[in-house]
Amino acid sequence: MEVLLSPLESAKFIAGNSKDVFVDEDGARRVAESLFDKASAAEFGLAGWKSLHELNPRSAGEEAVDWVFLVDTLNFSFWSEHEDRKYLVKYKGKTYSGYWSLCAAVNRALDDGIPITSASYFATMTLDQIRHVFRSDTEVPIPLIEERHRVLNESGTILLEKFGGSFLTCVKMSGKSAQKLLRLVLDNFPSYRDEAVFEKKKVSFYKRAQILVADTWSVLEGKGHGSFNDISSLTIFADYRIPQVLVHLKAMKYSEELMKKLREETVFKSGDREEVEIRGCSVWCCALICKHLLELYEKKGQDMREKINAVLLDYYLWDYARDHREEMKDIPFHRVRCIYY
Ligand SMILES: Nc1nc2c(c(CN[C@H]3C=C[C@H](O)[C@@H]3O)cn2[C@@H]2O[C@H](COP(=O)(O)O)[C@@H](O)[C@H]2O)c(=O)[nH]1
Numbered sequence: 001m002e003v004l005l006s007p008l009e010s011a012k013f014i015a016g017n018s019k020d021v022f023v024d025e026d027g028a029r030r031v032a033e034s035l036f037d038k039a040s041a042a043e044f045g046l047a048g049w050k051s052l053h054e055l056n057p058r059s060a061g062e063e064a065v066d067w068v069f070l071v072d073t074l075n076f077s078f079w080s081e082h083e084d085r086k087y088l089v090k091y092k093g094k095t096y097s098g099y100w101s102l103c104a105a106v107n108r109a110l111d112d113g114i115p116i117t118s119a120s121y122f123a124t125m126t127l128d129q130i131r132h133v134f135r136s137d138t139e140v141p142i143p144l145i146e147e148r149h150r151v152l153n154e155s156g157t158i159l160l161e162k163f164g165g166s167f168l169t170c171v172k173m174s175g176k177s178a179q180k181l182l183r184l185v186l187d188n189f190p191s192y193r194d195e196a197v198f199e200k201k202k203v204s205f206y207k208r209a210q211i212l213v214a215d216t217w218s219v220l221e222g223k224g225h226g227s228f229n230d231i232s233s234l235t236i237f238a239d240y241r242i243p244q245v246l247v248h249l250k251a252m253k254y255s256e257e258l259m260k261k262l263r264e265e266t267v268f269k270s271g272d273r274e275e276v277e278i279r280g281c282s283v284w285c286c287a288l289i290c291k292h293l294l295e296l297y298e299k300k301g302q303d304m305r306e307k308i309n310a311v312l313l314d315y316y317l318w319d320y321a322r323d324h325r326e327e328m329k330d331i332p333f334h335r336v337r338c339i340y341y
Helices: 007-017 025-035 062-073 098-111 127-133 145-163 167-173 178-188 207-219 242-248 256-263 273-299 310-323
Strands: 021-023 088-091 094-097 195-198 201-204 252-254
Touching (some): 025 273, 062 167, 062 207, 145 178, 195 273, 242 252
Antiparallel strands (some): 088 094, 195 201
16 A cells, blocks of 8 residues: 555545546636635634634633543534434523534533543543533434544543643644644544545545644634644545535535435445545645635735635635525535544
8 A cells, every 4th residue: 555645635636536526626716706805804714713603712721722622532423314303402591503512512511510621531431421421402312422432531541641631732742833733643643543545545634633733723823832834734624514515605516426325315434435535525625715715815916825724714614504504405415424524
């Protein structure tokens, strides 16, 4: 087996050999043009991570970084088999679904005095304690509860043994490099190794590892230990929502055969060709959108490389997908049960 390709190299290779998913270059350019005015607005920037999302930590201290590590260790697989029967968590008078239900459950536990973000606690949590912390306010439990138990015990034990129980220690070791922090996470935490084989090449997505680095950058407000000088080298995070919004915005297309399988709610396995093509083409499509956006600003004599990168584009598109659920209901998302996204 040859060398493992980086997420960006993987995306380019997959998009160049994909059979059922197509990146539409003109569509990507049109999306960039539609984002032109928004890209310089506040909600597109780093500050939006806190100002737009009430469940995210307000502070930028060690406990906020630990919150990010815990949440991103569990940041996977929130989709439900039936849209009308799903895992929901009520918190401070509001009902949260999907990814936000995870954050609501974590904040509910902290309010109840459960030190859920402390490695010394989650390293040895029992399955029953996990069931209690992530209990649902419907009859539908959080998906993959046993896997969540396993990855929490595993990650907590490693954080204790190698980093004194604090993810901030790991961040400090990265020397303000996003790529070094990404490498530290991948080398030490097995559940973050999100890889596949495509056309006999080893490809990578590293969705949770990259979003962990991005959320660390965000919670530290791009300052101090979080002032990563290479944050623009990250790709978007290949989940199951970004592909949906890219198809909705006509920057990406599926073959008829694939669309039929998605509409039939086929459950794919992690590493299936269709899944790898959907994820890889999404990453490549967003790399093109970023490139076009920067070129549009350059034509206006503006260097926006500090303001526009795949992380901020991803956050914007993910929030867009959340806010336009109704308009996007005819675009199916791909279903995989896994711990990677
Ligand atoms: N590409 C990308 N995927 C993301 C996120 C987030 C939340 N993070 C940020 C959001 C606000 C704050 O700024 C957080 O930093 C969750 N997901 C993924 O989505 C899926 C859940 O979707 P739904 O079932 O609709 O809740 C699941 O695979 C989950 O892993 C992101 O930002 N980008």
